[in-house]
Amino acid sequence: MEVVVCVKLAYDETQIPVEGDILLLERAPVKVSDIDRNAIEEAVRIKEKLGGTVTAITVVTGPYDETVLNEAIAMGVDRAVIVEGLREHNPLKTARAVAETLRRKGIKYDLILCGEGSSDQYSCAFAPALAEYLSIPVLTFVGKLEVDGNCVRAERFLETGYERVESDLPAIVSVTSEINEPRIPSVLQVMKAGRKEKVQVRSEELDLTAPELKVSEIRAYVRERLRKKLDGGMETALKEILEILREKGVIS
Amino acid sequence: MRALLISDSLNLPKLLSPVSELKPSYVEAITNADSPVSVDRLLILKGDITNDCWVDVASERAKGFDLIALPASRDMREVAARIAARLGLPYVSGVTQVSIDDDIKASRLCFGGRGLELISVKLPSVLSFDLSAFEPSTGSPRSKEELGPRCDRRMRVLERRGKVAEVDLSKAETIVSVGRGLKRKEDLEIIRKLASLLGAEIACTRPISADLKWLPEERHVGMTGVRVRPRLYLALGISGQIQHVVGFRDAETVVSVNVDPEAPIGEVSDYFVIADLYEFVPKLIEALERK
Numbered sequence: 110m111e112v113v114v115c116v117k118l119a120y121d122e123t124q125i126p127v128e129g130d131i132l133l134l135e136r137a138p139v140k141v142s143d144i145d146r147n148a149i150e151e152a153v154r155i156k157e158k159l160g161g162t163v164t165a166i167t168v169v170t171g172p173y174d175e176t177v178l179n180e181a182i183a184m185g186v187d188r189a190v191i192v193e194g195l196r197e198h199n200p201l202k203t204a205r206a207v208a209e210t211l212r213r214k215g216i217k218y219d220l221i222l223c224g225e226g227s228s229d230q231y232s233c234a235f236a237p238a239l240a241e242y243l244s245i246p247v248l249t250f251v252g253k254l255e256v257d258g259n260c261v262r263a264e265r266f267l268e269t270g271y272e273r274v275e276s277d278l279p280a281i282v283s284v285t286s287e288i289n290e291p292r293i294p295s296v297l298q299v300m301k302a303g304r305k306e307k308v309q310v311r312s313e314e315l316d317l318t319a320p321e322l323k324v325s326e327i328r329a330y331v332r333e334r335l336r337k338k339l340d341g342g343m344e345t346a347l348k349e350i351l352e353i354l355r356e357k358g359v360i361s
Numbered sequence: 362m363r364a365l366l367i368s369d370s371l372n373l374p375k376l377l378s379p380v381s382e383l384k385p386s387y388v389e390a391i392t393n394a395d396s397p398v399s400v401d402r403l404l405i406l407k408g409d410i411t412n413d414c415w416v417d418v419a420s421e422r423a424k425g426f427d428l429i430a431l432p433a434s435r436d437m438r439e440v441a442a443r444i445a446a447r448l449g450l451p452y453v454s455g456v457t458q459v460s461i462d463d464d465i466k467a468s469r470l471c472f473g474g475r476g477l478e479l480i481s482v483k484l485p486s487v488l489s490f491d492l493s494a495f496e497p498s499t500g501s502p503r504s505k506e507e508l509g510p511r512c513d514r515r516m517r518v519l520e521r522r523g524k525v526a527e528v529d530l531s532k533a534e535t536i537v538s539v540g541r542g543l544k545r546k547e548d549l550e551i552i553r554k555l556a557s558l559l560g561a562e563i564a565c566t567r568p569i570s571a572d573l574k575w576l577p578e579e580r581h582v583g584m585t586g587v588r589v590r591p592r593l594y595l596a597l598g599i600s601g602q603i604q605h606v607v608g609f610r611d612a613e614t615v616v617s618v619n620v621d622p623e624a625p626i627g628e629v630s631d632y633f634v635i636a637d638l639y640e641f642v643p644k645l646i647e648a649l650e651r652k
């Protein structure tokens with residue numbers, strides 16, 4: 110089984126300092142986009158069960174940190190392909206870059222995995238767009254996955270219920286965070302991951318025709334709260350809460 | 362401007378609201394059941410419509426339209442991106458606000474809800490809308506047509522286990538929300554009791570609905586769930602991760618209860634009770650019953 114897993118590196122949104130309505134992105138650490146870690150875990154589990162290789166592809170569109178990529182590789186990836194030279198967050202263009210890279214580098218795939226959405230933009234557009242560019246089936250928001258011969262069976266987790274689906278391989282699957290618990294590699298494994306095969310691709314080598322988006326501004330979306338701590342014991346807290354409930358018209 | 366809406370029949374009336382604000386000259390909607398919307402033409406797809414079908418039908422019809430609008434539900438996020446890729450159009454997902462001059466200017470959340478992004482795109486383009494802040498816009502279609510599409514099914518649906526949505530939390534005035542501070546499913550009973558005393562709806566964090574399946578998905582608040590705007594949001598045993606917090610950003614007042622004085626929820630609450638919810642909730646119930 111040849112599994113390709115698509116990985117995005119992103120600013121850690123839980124650690125972005127905010128000043129007024131400005132997000133200080135350059136001061137935020139970089140991480141592997143959360144749900145992509147579930148995709149890597151799933152890819153590695155499939156390899157462990159069925160044999161084959163796991164190739165990770167990352168298209169650098171924002172921050173990049175090699176040690177962070179090594180953490181992803183250390184989960185059990187055999188080789189990594191890094192596409193550099195793009196600057197914008199446009200999932201359709203990223204999908205085009207992956208489709209082009211697979212084709213030009215002759216990378217084989219039976220199954221392509223990625224996360225349902227990235228932790229920064231959460232467009233959930235990459236997997237569907239890639240499926241269109243490669244003309245293969247796509248199963249999105251998959252919370253349970255099973256590979257059976259030349260076929261994948263999956264359970265899609267939707268707002269309105271669950272859908273059991275199947276398709277032939279090759280296919281692309283976007284997974285939800287409920288599918289598994291990603292392993293955490295040891296420091297030694299991360300160090301060793303630095304020596305795994307890495308293939309560099311420049312975006313200029315690729316034909317990246319895709320529609321354009323222009324991000325004109327990003328600002329903080331936080332709302333100031335009173336932040337009053339009620340730590341003076343249970344009785345006082347209760348009294349205050351009852352008072353607030355009354356004030357808000359919740360109780361009379 | 363000519364607009365094409367693509368939506369399940371339930372979301373369609375809400376989807377029409379932001380599109381109407383752009384003053385389109387002609388509006389056509391493709392949906393899967395009759396829907397009370399005032400559009401120029403309503404196309405109702407009959408039969409078992411999978412995502413592959415939506416994409417095939419919509420891509421066929423989209424020629425000549427300037428704006429293709431969908432709800433940002435999970436299925437429709439897939440459909441939207443595929444239509445855009447197939448037709449070579451720009452796509453913006455999860456739009457919360459939109460305006461038009463020469464280009465479309467759309468805002469949407471980013472970084473788990475910590476940021477708001479302003480994006481401009483040229484028409485024609487595809488937009489999916491975060492509908493939680495929009496009211497349904499109802500009326501009746503000027504013309505109606507049924508279609509029985511034949512589609513290429515790359516993905517086969519074996520079984521659907523649907524649940525009828527119980528509530529629309531975006532309307533709730535008072536919300537009692539629980540997180541993983543709740544230890545067992547049975548303990549939802551005391552939460553239910555509290556909610557009924559307060560006349561509140563129950564909501565939760567994503568792990569409670571998605572991982573543990575203690576509550577249905579439409580009760581999960583946050584970036585990937587509903588966004589709510591109650592007068593009071595009572596957060597019990599919730600740590601306060603940004604993806605959840607963005608969901609109650611527009612609440613008037615936020616009260617939280619957490620055992621951990623350092624929990625990030627303290628920073629995004631008006632009143633932060635540092636207590637064990639298993640002590641606090643029964644006491645609060647008692648006090649409410651005494652009245």
Ligand SMILES: Cc1cc2nc3c(=O)[nH]c(=O)nc-3n(C[C@H](O)[C@H](O)[C@H](O)COP(=O)(O)OP(=O)(O)OC[C@H]3O[C@@H](n4cnc5c(N)ncnc54)[C@H](O)[C@@H]3O)c2cc1C
Nearest residue numbers: 540541542566567583584585586598599600604605620638
């Ligand atoms: C792309 C992406 C999208 C996401 N979207 C969403 C979303 O839309 N909505 C969402 O909710 N999450 C979302 N998440 C998950 C989110 O990051 C958090 O993991 C989640 O919100 C945490 O849920 P929690 O607060 O219930 O659990 P935890 O983080 O485990 O917090 C439990 C809290 O309970 C407290 N506690 C424990 N025992 C008690 C007690 N006896 N009394 C009082 N307090 C107690 C603890 O101190 C802790 O603070 C998303 C994640 C990603 C990566």
